Amino acid sequence: MLIVKKFGGSSVANRERIFNVARRCIEDYKKGNDIVVVLSAMGDTTDELLELARSINPNAPKRELDMLLTTGEQVSVSLMAMAMHEMDIPAISLNAFQVRMHSTARYGNARFKRIDTDRIFHELEERKIVIVTGFQAVNKYDDYATLGRGGSDTTAVALAAALHADKCEIYTDVDGVYTADPRIVKNARKIDEIMYDEMLELATSGAKVLHNRSVEMAKKYGVELVVRSSLTSEEGTVVKEVVKMEKMLITGVAADRNTARISAMGVADKPGIAFKIFNTLAKRNINVDIILQSVGRDGTKDISFTVSEDDLKETLQILEEKKEALTIKEVTYNTNVSKVSIVGAGMLSNPGVAAKMFESLFNSNININMISTSEIRITVLIDEKDTDKAMVAIHDGFGLND
């Protein structure tokens, strides 16, 4: 079997953890598997390098930032190779230039275009464990370009796709995907198998365990993803196209507290205004989520929507700038809100799922502000303080712990 294994920065933060990862890889290697390891930079290295850059130039060119940041992964892969050699296992580290991982030009947020496999297959044929720098690629200018946060997951999935790996294991500090965050919902249950689409909806709904770009890519290329713990040998959660039939209506509950609700008040009640507002925001790369439009009255209406709190400042700025063109009288906002979502392919064929969710919330006295749905997801916007209570209520309501 060819297995791609990805370990994050905290898994390689010090000597002890580096050897722990080495042992995990060598275990599978000794069973006769071909092993490709993808690593992030050690611990807080990336943040420390960013801090160093800021001390020199707070507006450093992104091209040079990427040149700086890519050293982080190069350090961890070379140390990992040394650790494996110390354990008498042939290993070799490779960076993006050596593998030839090609990406789009955009510094700090590049996308993979093509990954050459010659070098990696050559090293695997010599029965070496191949250790590849995550998070980085080379663009058409022959410069380093990084993939943005969560980029090492994407590197692992992209490599697994290019190499036609049998599976891609993403090692984290939890032992799989849960029906809800176990720190909040005490009886949350680990999910054995989950479909790509469900995983994607969970990831975009606030479940931090996998980056949605990597899930999207896994789905596109049919890469079998496994989410598992770097600390235990538990089996973890398998993400794939078709899963075992289970009786579950829904697969999991997720919450996203990093949400702000914005209202544009007194907008002219005529066609095209809402379109203009959201088009303006889309052009600036701001992702608008749940949208609610009040019924028109006195020739005006109110348009409310949610954005990530990270985008709040910029969104307010844009609305202020374009206030007149967009016929907005007043803009208000609220950051004390959160989104709670249920996800499950089962709800496609089962009406009444939404009703059951609302009932659970009603029984716990939780008020719903806004609602949004996809084919396999229902999201409600509630007061942030009610988040934990809502998750427990829904989790219990659907009997997800069984």
Place this chain on the structure above:
Amino acid sequence: MLIVKKFGGSSVANRERIFNVARRCIEDYKKGNDIVVVLSAMGDTTDELLELARSINPNAPKRELDMLLTTGEQVSVSLMAMAMHEMDIPAISLNAFQVRMHSTARYGNARFKRIDTDRIFHELEERKIVIVTGFQAVNKYDDYATLGRGGSDTTAVALAAALHADKCEIYTDVDGVYTADPRIVKNARKIDEIMYDEMLELATSGAKVLHNRSVEMAKKYGVELVVRSSLTSEEGTVVKEVVKMEKMLITGVAADRNTARISAMGVADKPGIAFKIFNTLAKRNINVDIILQSVGRDGTKDISFTVSEDDLKETLQILEEKKEALTIKEVTYNTNVSKVSIVGAGMLSNPGVAAKMFESLFNSNININMISTSEIRITVLIDEKDTDKAMVAIHDGFGLND
């Protein structure tokens, strides 16, 4: 003019010094020159990375050590580019993969084979300051290989040769090459111009200011070298093929305390034994310096020679192993010795230089143990404790301060 400028690790050890270097480069850039900057890793980075590697694997493969070490220069070049951008000057950093600096395969001690100039010229044509990682190259396996200590000087000279630069400036913490170490000989004088061969002899005789590999390469390709201070704007010392006629018999005095004298006693007095001894050492890459052979007596003789103190342990080991084959009765050694050399192309046509040197030493009551000469150098081995006194005596004897 196209100028290659090289700055060592201490010149870029912190924010303030990075900006100081940036200013030095920008000054020449604004006069209309094309500027290529070669940098070492910041401060003690290389030693810290080696320490980190040792903590993982004391016998780490050299290939992986080079993969690790090369991150050091990549950090300094990217930070330098950021500093120049902060000062509104277009700059770009490049590593060995981007420039395509090709070397021999040997990790940790590679030699340049070919340097592509396309990328650098392309960036210079866009009026950018080009900042290149020193100390590193890419070998035929498409892997990083470092050039060994002093490698950044070699990178600068090699780039200057490949780009046909008008000059190559090596910035150090002294403002040029002196007639003697100014910390020892108070009235030592800065040399304005010096010939390659003289510089080479001084470098191999203990003057630390330039690495002899870089001087050799400068001579081979006719690169005009300038040694100058990164702290002052003094003119520095020019190293080139032909220099202005000066009245000086000798150019400078240098001392090397890192010397050990070894004696192989009671060796059979027959042909070929001395050859066998030195051939054995040469095969193990041990550089033997001054050699003295006693007159044969009772069918045996004593052979004495000097090696670098770094090689002492290994040399003694080899002699011990081959004691019988080499007919050695006993091996003795002394590390309390040092070599003092005078260098100068002027001595070629002036007999009596050696006599004058010996006279100066005699007047200061300094005993000479061994003597060795080249066309433009005379070296004496003396007691280590007499080193400073000898340098002052010779420096004064030849009137080098005038």
